């Protein structure tokens with residue numbers, strides 16, 4: 001069992017499981033001579049937020065960002081929750097997985113590395129791989145990486161076909177799997193740009209493709225998704241270059257990876273089945289007298305960096321206010337969505353908006369705003385607060401889940417926030433900057449286009 005932080009009075013820093021990361025959920029930092037023992041002592045009682053200076057002094061860097069990503073609720077008692085599934089609710093299945101992981105870890109500690117390769121560990125690994133919530137084409141690609149069965153130049157050569165075995169991307173070294181995905185100078189730019197240099201180094205040093213994929217599967221699920229998408233995307237880039245197409249810039253590849261990861265984190269594996277059926281439309285204006293609030297959060301596993309964007313528009317498509325910002329470390333994609341919602345709602349309240357519609361492309365956020373479904377998750381307290389505010393501060397407010405193609409302005413604003421320093425944000429009312437006007441015109445043009453079609 002692990003803890004949800006409220007006022008921090010009941011949680012012992014060094015003994016209790018309260019940090020949403022790692023196997024033990026306890027600080028990695030050794031206690032040493034530190035006298036501070038309760039989580040409440042890490043909270044600034046006046047501001048009701050983490051005392052980040054103190055935390056930076058006491059803990060190792062990896063603990064610091066994990067701790068700062070936990071929301072504090074001074075008005076609430078600490079509560080016990082089950083950590084390992086997303087909703088924070090105990091399930092037999094998640095218990096089984098945790099027990100299995102702990103048992104494995106113990107075994108490894110007792111017997112050394114070799115016990116990891118127990119008889120059925122192979123089967124477990126494949127089950128895990130096929131269970132990662134990404135489209136099947138991506139899993140198939142990673143499966144082939146694990147079996148080293150992609151058509152790398154060195155693999156073709158080993159079948160005794162004579163050819164130039166140099167990497168088609170850099171032309172400097174022979175192309176094998178490790179070079180293609182981890183060592184080539186071009187792919188290294190992509191890993192670096194995504195903030196994944198640490199894991200790249202770790203993977204690059206493993207001795208077999210099988211170990212590489214096993215190591216990826218040992219990561220947190222969202223990290224696993226990014227690495228899977230990176231591998232799949234890079235293989236398609238490499239194939240295009242191999243047949244003579246121009247090499248896209250690292251930035252282009254990275255933003256394609258980011259967009260795909262965002263979609264997957266929001267939709268999970270549902271993306272496979274419904275995307276093709278869903279009608280792609282642009283933004284649709286609300287009825288007169290109602291303002292439409294489009295929000296979007298952005299989250300990059302690896303750096304854990306979150307960002308947000310929102311735009312509030314009237315029935316004629318005019319922008320009332322738009323905003324974007326960068327968050328410090330956040331726990332997951334849902335938390336970033338949640339923060340986007342919080343900032344948008346605060347802006348709407350300040351403007352005295354009485355009737356509104358919130359549009360989000362995250363089905364989890366919609367669930368969290370309209371039910372108690374996610375109340376025990378890491379962002380649970382925030383959900384409770386924001387639902388209370390929606391009831392109290394608006395005469396009417398609906399929450400609608402829309403397709404990402406209807407949310408492009410908020411999406412662009414959140415993407416922009418990703419490149420800013422943590423905590424930096426902007427609100428735009430009048431005059432609106434050119435790029436906001438341009439993006440809005442684009443949104444509205446798509447709306448008119450759809451009207452003409454009908």
Ligand SMILES: [Zn+2]
Nearest residue numbers: 167169170184
């Ligand atoms: Zn290369």
